[in-house]
Amino acid sequence: MKKIYAIEAERTxxxxxxxxxxxxxxxxxxxxxxxxxxxxxxxAKWAKDYMAVMSAKISPLIERSEFDKL
Numbered sequence: 001m002k003k004i005y006a007i008e009a010e011r012t013x014x015x016x017x018x019x020x021x022x023x024x025x026x027x028x029x030x031x032x033x034x035x036x037x038x039x040x041x042x043x044a045k046w047a048k049d050y051m052a053v054m055s056a057k058i059s060p061l062i063e064r065s066e067f068d069k070l
Contacts, residue, residue, distance in 0.1 A: 003053040011049075018046070035061070 011017055021036040036043060040060070047056050 004050065007049055007053070016046075018042075 018036045018038055020038070021034055024033045024035075026032070043058060047058060050056060
């Protein structure tokens with residue numbers, strides 16, 4: 001976690017943070033879910049920096065109203 005916080009602190013100093021996001025923590029296991037409204041390329045770049053210190057799964061989401069239009 002110290003390495004993750006160090007990466008996040010460096011990103012905050014550089015202004016490379018997601019401004020529109022929510023983080024949820026699981027109480028049953030050591031896991032967090034982050035929901036971000038951002039360009040997929042920005043999400044991929046963000047995840048790449050953390051891959052050496054944590055695992056991540058990226059899943060695209062759409063709102064129900066958008067799904068119903070498909």
